[in-house]
Amino acid sequence: MQKLYIIKVGGNIIDNPEALTSFLKDFASLKENKILVHGGGKVATEISKGLGIEAQMVDGRRITDAETLKIVTMVYGGLINKNIVAKLQSNECNAIGLTGADANIMLSSKRPLKNGIDYGFVGDVKKVHPQPLIHLLSQGITPVVAPLTHDGNGTMLNTNADTVASELAVALCGAFAVNLVYCFELKGVLRDFEDKDSVISTINPDTYEELKSTGVINKGMIPKLDNSFNAINAGVSSVIICQAESLVELINENKTVGTKLVAN
Amino acid sequence: MQKLYIIKVGGNIIDNPEALTSFLKDFASLKENKILVHGGGKVATEISKGLGIEAQMVDGRRITDAETLKIVTMVYGGLINKNIVAKLQSNECNAIGLTGADANIMLSSKRPLKNGIDYGFVGDVKKVHPQPLIHLLSQGITPVVAPLTHDGNGTMLNTNADTVASELAVALCGAFAVNLVYCFELKGVLRDFEDKDSVISTINPDTYEELKSTGVINKGMIPKLDNSFNAINAGVSSVIICQAESLVELINENKTVGTKLVAN
Numbered sequence: 001m002q003k004l005y006i007i008k009v010g011g012n013i014i015d016n017p018e019a020l021t022s023f024l025k026d027f028a029s030l031k032e033n034k035i036l037v038h039g040g041g042k043v044a045t046e047i048s049k050g051l052g053i054e055a056q057m058v059d060g061r062r063i064t065d066a067e068t069l070k071i072v073t074m075v076y077g078g079l080i081n082k083n084i085v086a087k088l089q090s091n092e093c094n095a096i097g098l099t100g101a102d103a104n105i106m107l108s109s110k111r112p113l114k115n116g117i118d119y120g121f122v123g124d125v126k127k128v129h130p131q132p133l134i135h136l137l138s139q140g141i142t143p144v145v146a147p148l149t150h151d152g153n154g155t156m157l158n159t160n161a162d163t164v165a166s167e168l169a170v171a172l173c174g175a176f177a178v179n180l181v182y183c184f185e186l187k188g189v190l191r192d193f194e195d196k197d198s199v200i201s202t203i204n205p206d207t208y209e210e211l212k213s214t215g216v217i218n219k220g221m222i223p224k225l226d227n228s229f230n231a232i233n234a235g236v237s238s239v240i241i242c243q244a245e246s247l248v249e250l251i252n253e254n255k256t257v258g259t260k261l262v263a264n
Numbered sequence: 265m266q267k268l269y270i271i272k273v274g275g276n277i278i279d280n281p282e283a284l285t286s287f288l289k290d291f292a293s294l295k296e297n298k299i300l301v302h303g304g305g306k307v308a309t310e311i312s313k314g315l316g317i318e319a320q321m322v323d324g325r326r327i328t329d330a331e332t333l334k335i336v337t338m339v340y341g342g343l344i345n346k347n348i349v350a351k352l353q354s355n356e357c358n359a360i361g362l363t364g365a366d367a368n369i370m371l372s373s374k375r376p377l378k379n380g381i382d383y384g385f386v387g388d389v390k391k392v393h394p395q396p397l398i399h400l401l402s403q404g405i406t407p408v409v410a411p412l413t414h415d416g417n418g419t420m421l422n423t424n425a426d427t428v429a430s431e432l433a434v435a436l437c438g439a440f441a442v443n444l445v446y447c448f449e450l451k452g453v454l455r456d457f458e459d460k461d462s463v464i465s466t467i468n469p470d471t472y473e474e475l476k477s478t479g480v481i482n483k484g485m486i487p488k489l490d491n492s493f494n495a496i497n498a499g500v501s502s503v504i505i506c507q508a509e510s511l512v513e514l515i516n517e518n519k520t521v522g523t524k525l526v527a528n
Contacts, residue, residue: 047338051314070343074311077361078342079334082412082420086365090418096367096396101350102360103405132360135403141367141396148346154354156346 004033004137004176005251008165009183013244014041014080023183023244024084028091030251033137033176035168036095036144038084039161044068044075064120064158072158076146084144095142100125100149101156103132106167108149108157123149123157125164128171137176162224166231173235180236182224183244188259189225191216201256204264205229228261238262268297268401268440269515272429273447277508278305278344287447287508288348292355294515297401297440299432300359300408302348303425308332308339328384328422336422340410348408359406364389364413365420367396370431372413372421387413387421389428392435401440426488430495437499444500446488447508452523453489455480465520468528469493492525502526 007027013019027036045055048071056063064072081097088095100106100123108123133143145168147161162182169180188199203211208225211217217225228239242250242258249255271291277283291300309319312335320327328336345361352359364370364387372387397407409432411425426446433444452463467475472489475481481489492503506514506522513519 047315050316051311073346074338074342076342077346078338078340082337082341082363082365085363086414086420087418089365089368089414090416094368095365096362097365098360099346099349101346101353103400104353104358132403132405135399136367139396139399150350150353152354154351156350 001175001177002033004035004172004178005030005181006035006037006165006169006172006178007181007183007247008037008039008161009244010039010161011041012185013183014038015043019244020084021087023247024087025091026244026248028088028093029248032251034142035133035137035172036084036142037147037161037165037168038076038080038144039147040072040076041080043079044071047071047075058117058119063118064122066121069121069156069158073148073156077148077156081144081146088142088144093142094140095144096136097144097146099146099156100159100164104129104150105132105145106149106159106164107152108159110151110155110157121155121157123151123159125149125159125167128167130168130171130175133168133172134175162227166227166236169231169236170234177237178235180228180231180239181247181250182228182239182241183247184241184258185243187243187246188241188257189217189221200259202260202262204262206264208261225261232261232263265439265441266297268299268436268442269294269445270299270301270429270433270436270442271445271447271511272301272303272425273508274303274425275305276449277447278302279307283508284348285351287511288351289355290508290512292352292357293512296515298406299397299401299436300348300352300406301411301425301429301432302340302344302408303411304336304340305344307343308335311335311339322381322383327382328386330385333385333420333422337412337420341412341420345408345410352406352408357406358404359408360400361408361410363410363420364423364428368393368414369396369409370413370423370428371416372423374415374419374421385419385421387415387423389413389423389431392431394432394435394439397432397436398439426491430491430500433495433500433503434498441501442499444492444495444503445511445514446492446503446505447511448505448522449507451507451510452505452521453481453485464523466524466526468526470528472525489525496525496527
């Protein structure tokens with residue numbers, strides 16, 4: 001089975017033009033089949049502000065009202081996605097920019113009220129159709145996926161980029177040996193948060209329980225790692241959490257970087 | 265050879281939510297292979313105004329400066345394109361939204377100074393790669409193309425939607441019997457502008473010369489028709505200029521609508 005890397009890159013890279021240029025050059029050079037999933041970044045917030053639309057936050061989460069949905073559709077699906085595609089093309093990576101609506105690759109349903117909170121136009125992934133992605137990859141075309149899905153009734157929905165990446169990873173397991181890579185500010189999951197070099201190189205479900213019980217892995221990381229182990233249980237070969245700068249070492253040079261989550 | 269319809273729809277439909285919904289329902293129902301090319305509309309101007317960016321016009325043409333390029337990339341490539349795709353999906357048309365950068369389908373070069381006027385980030389089409397579109401069509405996927413191309417060096421470029429449509433038509437002639445349809449406010453090319461029903465049903469290069477010499481076809485229509493005959497000379501089967509409301513009659517019911525341009 002051929003390898004496929006699904007690489008998720010977040011706002012810390014998207015928001016920094018130099019870091020983004022350098023990342024896209026590295027990404028273009030990766031020799032395996034690959035899919036890029038990008039997050040949003042601050043551009044959406046800046047453009048919202050420019051248009052006088054206040055970001056509504058509840059419990060630290062952005063509420064996607066109708067105006068915000070327009071903004072994220074423009075910024076994530078248009079500005080960020082197309083600029084990434086154009087830059088990858090200039091690095092001789094034949095990229096294609098997609099949202100979940102395109103070729104119906106990712107269908108979601110509008111999140112129901114949770115504890116009385118209406119998150120607005122936010123989509124929880126319901127169904128992934130991997131076939132168009134498999135076809136594109138077989139033609140040497142690299143999908144670049146924005147964190148947007150659709151509800152099948154004509155409405156786009158804002159969707160968490162980590163979730164888009166892990167749902168794609170699980171759906172593509174049947175066709176590829178899928179490695180999911182979360183690019184991260186830190187070098188990996190740290191044993192001691194004060195020591196930025198104390199990267200835990202491998203975690204399996206058993207050691208994960210131990211690291212949680214001793215408090216080494218704390219609140220913020222738990223949902224991300226729970227999701228990652230769910231992906232592994234569903235057939236994803238590995239999940240790697242590392243810095244964007246380490247991708248070439250990881251994939252082209254086969255080096256050990258970051259934290260690798262694997263099955264027992 | 266299979267038929268392919270390339271249908272260009274402009275701002276008059278894009279700007280009117282009811283007309284757009286009705287158009288997309290009709291478009292989804294068309295039984296032949298099809299590609300939709302959409303224009304921009306007023307949304308870009310409204311959002312520019314909201315952000316305090318003044319549209320720069322020279323001789324009635326919009327100048328695409330760096331800020332305007334951001335806006336059109338967002339609005340054409342994101343907001344308009346993805347909402348069209350989501351609506352087509354809800355009408356059971358498996359659409360995929362693309363710009364010229366996606367899968368490198370349309371490469372252009374930044375327009376050089378013309379008569380001392382710098383049009384800014386405007387692209388003149390240099391090369392079309394039809395293969396990814398042929399692959400998508402063969403899988404039953406319908407491309408929806410925004411009026412944006414890229415320069416191969418990482419920059420998106422604003423590109424006239426009529427030109428995008430005719431360049432695609434010419435490039436796809438080798439694989440399909442291509443019919444190019446320009447949706448238009450009027451019922452077709454009129455013999456008498458005061459009589460909105462005086463549609464000229466067919467024009468060939470000979471009758472075109474006659475209609476120009478007698479002044480029936482005047483200034484505004486000449487570039488559009490010149491382009492159309494260029495496409496026909498390059499192998500496009502026909503160019504039809506008609507109202508968006510006539511598409512179902514034209515394609516599914518094989519009726520004569522609008523003005524059909526054909527070879528001699």
